[in-house]
Structures are given as structure tokens and as C-alpha cells.
Amino acid sequence: MVAHPTRDRRAERREATRAEILDAAWELARIHGLAGISLREVARRIGIQPPTLYWYFDSKNAIYDAMFAEANRQLLQLIAEQEWPTEPREMLRMAARVWVAFSTEDVARYQLMFQRSIPDFEPSPEAYAVALEILQTMRVDFAAAGISDPAHLDLWTAVVAGLAAQQTSNQPGGDRWLRLTDEAADMFADHVLGTTTQESQR
Amino acid sequence: MVAHPTRDRRAERREATRAEILDAAWELARIHGLAGISLREVARRIGIQPPTLYWYFDSKNAIYDAMFAEANRQLLQLIAEQEWPTEPREMLRMAARVWVAFSTEDVARYQLMFQRSIPDFEPSPEAYAVALEILQTMRVDFAAAGISDPAHLDLWTAVVAGLAAQQTSNQPGGDRWLRLTDEAADMFADHVLGTTTQESQR
DNA sequence: GTCTATATCCAGATAGAC
DNA sequence: GTCTATCTGGATATAGAC
Structure with missing residues (x-):
């Protein structure tokens, strides 16, 4: 029999290196740029030899995959911690x-x-x-706000994606489209909620 | 003295090969993908050896540059030939x-x-x-339609860019966002023109 | 104009010793 | 777990003959 401590120090160490x-x-x-990641340089930066990376990840795409999952977890958490x-x-x-702030604050992640x-x-x-x-999560929140038409959800993602896309590709680091965020949200609200919504809620 | 015919067959031939x-x-x-262009394969496809490309273009970036110019000329012409x-x-x-049709019909160009x-x-x-x-051209046309606020132009580019971005990255070849184009245009029109515009034009 | 030969450099991935 | 050595293949670009 082997000992089974509650903390697996070896696994912890491994996770730390993966991070x-x-x-x-x-x-x-x-x-x-995202495509410009070189495994040689990754290895150099953390002080190991390139082949050693393969003990932690199966391939370069496995690294992209872990990055993709990490990025999505960040957004999920950001959504969860807001007071809606x-x-x-x-x-x-x-x-x-x-959404727009998250998208524009890291172009590579976007x-x-x-x-x-x-x-x-x-x-x-x-x-x-x-x-x-x-x-x-988004579907649930939008349904609670009275927006359940899938086409309206698609229109919404287009609007916010467009703001982020324009900002990151035409003026990375600036706020030319960032500052239109509220206006864009209002434009969308007027369209899907109708201009009488605020009054009718009284 | 050299002869100066009106047609320079040599230049024509060169342009044809560049094309x-x-x-x-x-x-x-x-x-x-755009980054996946390999000069070796370009040469192979048109039946020349890779170094010969350098007689036609100074570098790989010069090829990207010519492609960029060509793509923009295509859009400019498309705009010009519409009956607005x-x-x-x-x-x-x-x-x-x-705009959305042009953007989605060739993802690499986009x-x-x-x-x-x-x-x-x-x-x-x-x-x-x-x-x-x-x-x-766009600024002039929009001004003629009564839209001259630069922020409104930016909002417009965000809306159409968003439709194209969502379509190309989530469902290339489909029409899930493509078919929202008219609705998006109306939403924008309601926002910047006011809902009374059509009546007030009588 | 087009070629061959080559320079220079980089990539991701594997084998196998320790 | 980490290493050295190496495989295999790619890239853009230049030199110089023809």
C-alpha cells in the first residue's frame, strides 16, 4: 500500500508549472500575436528545455486549448461577480x-x-x-429581462462584438468605440424593449 | 533611339504574371488562412520556382500589400456600381x-x-x-442622408462589423447573422434618424 | 526572366539517457 | 522530471549562372 496524503504535493507542483x-x-x-507563440521561447522564459514542455502538455494545440479554457473561465467569473x-x-x-471591456483589455485573448x-x-x-x-448564463439573464427571441440575442452579440472588433483592430488601446458602449446598449434596448418599457414598468 | 509602341507587351506580360x-x-x-500562405506553394501552383517570385514582388509583405489594395479596390467598385x-x-x-455580403463572402479577404x-x-x-x-465615400453618402455625427458613423461601422465578425467566426458560410442585416440597419436608423423621419419627409 | 544552389533560421516533435 | 541529441520539415531571401 502507498500512502495517500490529502494534499498531493507532486500534483500541485505540476499544476504550478503548467500555470x-x-x-x-x-x-x-x-x-x-497568438500565432507567434514559439515553444522554444516559452521554454526559455521559464528556464526549461523545449522538450520538457511535452511532459506538461501533449502538443502546442493542447496549450492553446488550456488557454482557451482559462480565458473562458475568466469571463465566466467576471460575469458571476457583477451585481446585475x-x-x-x-x-x-x-x-x-x-463584455466590451473584457474583450478589449487583451487583444490576444479576444x-x-x-x-x-x-x-x-x-x-x-x-x-x-x-x-x-x-x-x-446570458440566455437566462436576457430572458429575465424579457428578451427571449434568439434573433435578438444574435443581434446583441453582433453589436457588442462589433464594438470590440472595431476597437481592437482600428485603435487598440484607445476608447473611440469603447465610449459608444452605453449608446449602443440603449439603441438595442429601444429596438427590442420598445421605447415605452420604462413607463410601462411603473 | 528605341521604338515606343503604344502597347508595352513586356509590361502587360509582367502584370499578367503578377495577377x-x-x-x-x-x-x-x-x-x-491568411498567415498560411507559403511562397513555395504559390510558386508551385503557377509553375515557377520560388526565387522567381522575387522578380515580381520585393517580399512576401509586398504580396500582402498588393492583395490589400486589390481587395479595397473591389469594395470601392462594388460601392460605385450600386444604385443608391x-x-x-x-x-x-x-x-x-x-458591406456584410462583401465581408462574409471571403473570410480571408475580410x-x-x-x-x-x-x-x-x-x-x-x-x-x-x-x-x-x-x-x-461613406462619409459623403451618410451626410447626404442627414447623418454627420462622427460618433454615429463609428456606431454604424461597429454594427455592420459585428454582423460580419459573428457570421465569419461562428458560422462561416451560413446566414444566421447575415439575415439580421435589415433589422440591424433599421435599429440603427431608428436610433440616429428618429422614428418620425419617414413621416416628416412627406 | 527564370533557373539552381544555397544561406540562414526557425518550427514542432520524438528517442532515450540519467 | 529534465536533459541532450536529433529528426523532419518548413520558411524567406539572396547569389549568380544562363
Whole structure:
């Protein structure tokens, strides 16, 4: 029989190194673009030899996959920790602000999550499950605000995706589209809720 | 003295080969992604040896630059050949349809024009001039429709860019966002023109 | 104009010793 | 777990003959 301590120090150490690898990969993605991550340079940055990476990840795509899952978990948590207004228009404003801010604050992360930037990369089912959970959360929140038409949800994602896309590709680091977030949310609210919604709630 | 015929057959031949090179590059971009263009394979496809490409283009980025200019010229021409309605709401609907259709019909072209997908590529001033001409055309048309606030133009580009972005990255080849184009244009029209515009025009 | 030969450099991944 | 050594294949670009 082997001992079974409650804390597996070896597994903890392994997870810590995996996290180091991912951090280095994110850093390189921010510098050289998502496709510009080189395993040699990842290894160099954390002080190991390139082949050693393969003890922690099966392939380069496995690293992208872990990054994809991590990014989605970050967004899921960000959504969870907000205090969501119940008033529909306020909720939409906040949703737009949260999403656009998250998207623009790290272009590489945005590209990995929302653009299909790496040709041969497809997220694994486990990683994609987190993304689906985010969508599901959104569906519930929007239904509570009286928005349940799937086409309206698609229109919403287009509006916020457009703000983020324009901001990141035309003026990364600026706020030219960022500052239109509230106006865009209002425009959408007027369209799907009708302009009389606020009065009719009295 | 040398003869100066009105047709320079040598220059024509050269232009034809340049066009062949660009066509092959576009084809590869559609298959392997924009970054996946390999000069070896471009050469192989048109039946020359890789170094020969350098007689036609100075570098790989020069090829991207020519592609960028070509793509923008295509959009400029597409805009020019439409019969634009003078009624603002109809004009917006058509503008959205033209732009979104153009963006989604070739993902590689879309990435080259509107996403900064190739890290080290910056369009040359000459190539970028065509892109600016498109923007200028749009500004004039929108002003004629009574839309001159720069923030409203930015909001517009975000809306149409969002539709294209969602369509190309989530469902390339489909029409889930494509079919929301008219509704999105109307939503924008309601917002910037006011709902009374149609009546007040009588 | 097009070629061959080559320079230079980089990539991801594997084998197997320790 | 980490290493060295290596495989295999790719890339863009240049030199210089013809």
C-alpha cells in the first residue's frame, strides 16, 4: 500500500508549472500575436528545455486549448461577480460594458476566444463547455429581462462584438468605440424593449 | 533611339504574371488562412520556382500589400456600381447589405482588410489610400442622408462589423447573422434618424 | 526572366539517457 | 522530471549562372 496524503504535493507542483507555461504563452501572444507563440521561447522564459514542455502538455494545440479554457473561465467569473441590475435597460448597459471591456483589455485573448485566428485549432469539448456555460448564463439573464427571441440575442452579440472588433483592430488601446458602449446598449434596448418599457414598468 | 509602341507587351506580360501570383495567394489564403500562405506553394501552383517570385514582388509583405489594395479596390467598385436609394432608411439597408455580403463572402479577404491578422504587415500609403477613399465615400453618402455625427458613423461601422465578425467566426458560410442585416440597419436608423423621419419627409 | 544552389533560421516533435 | 541529441520539415531571401 502507498500512502495517500490529502494534499498531493507532486500534483500541485505540476499544476504550478503548467500555470507558468500558460503565463509565458500569454505573454508571448501579447507581444508577437497568438500565432507567434514559439515553444522554444516559452521554454526559455521559464528556464526549461523545449522538450520538457511535452511532459506538461501533449502538443502546442493542447496549450492553446488550456488557454482557451482559462480565458473562458475568466469571463465566466467576471460575469458571476457583477451585481446585475434587474431593470432591463440598466442590465443591458452593464452587460455591454463588461463584455466590451473584457474583450478589449487583451487583444490576444479576444482573438483566441472569438475569432478563429489559429487555423488548426479547435477547442476540445471540455474547453468549449465553459464557453457554452457563458452563453447559457446570458440566455437566462436576457430572458429575465424579457428578451427571449434568439434573433435578438444574435443581434446583441453582433453589436457588442462589433464594438470590440472595431476597437481592437482600428485603435487598440484607445476608447473611440469603447465610449459608444452605453449608446449602443440603449439603441438595442429601444429596438427590442420598445421605447415605452420604462413607463410601462411603473 | 528605341521604338515606343503604344502597347508595352513586356509590361502587360509582367502584370499578367503578377495577377497570377496574387490569384494563387488568395486561393491559399482561403485554404490555409491568411498567415498560411507559403511562397513555395504559390510558386508551385503557377509553375515557377520560388526565387522567381522575387522578380515580381520585393517580399512576401509586398504580396500582402498588393492583395490589400486589390481587395479595397473591389469594395470601392462594388460601392460605385450600386444604385443608391436617396431615402435614408433604404440607403442604410442597402449599405448594410452590401458591406456584410462583401465581408462574409471571403473570410480571408475580410481578415486582411479589417482585422490586423498579419502581425508584421502594415499597408503602404498607396494601398491605404484606397481604403481611405472608401471611408470618404461613406462619409459623403451618410451626410447626404442627414447623418454627420462622427460618433454615429463609428456606431454604424461597429454594427455592420459585428454582423460580419459573428457570421465569419461562428458560422462561416451560413446566414444566421447575415439575415439580421435589415433589422440591424433599421435599429440603427431608428436610433440616429428618429422614428418620425419617414413621416416628416412627406 | 527564370533557373539552381544555397544561406540562414526557425518550427514542432520524438528517442532515450540519467 | 529534465536533459541532450536529433529528426523532419518548413520558411524567406539572396547569389549568380544562363
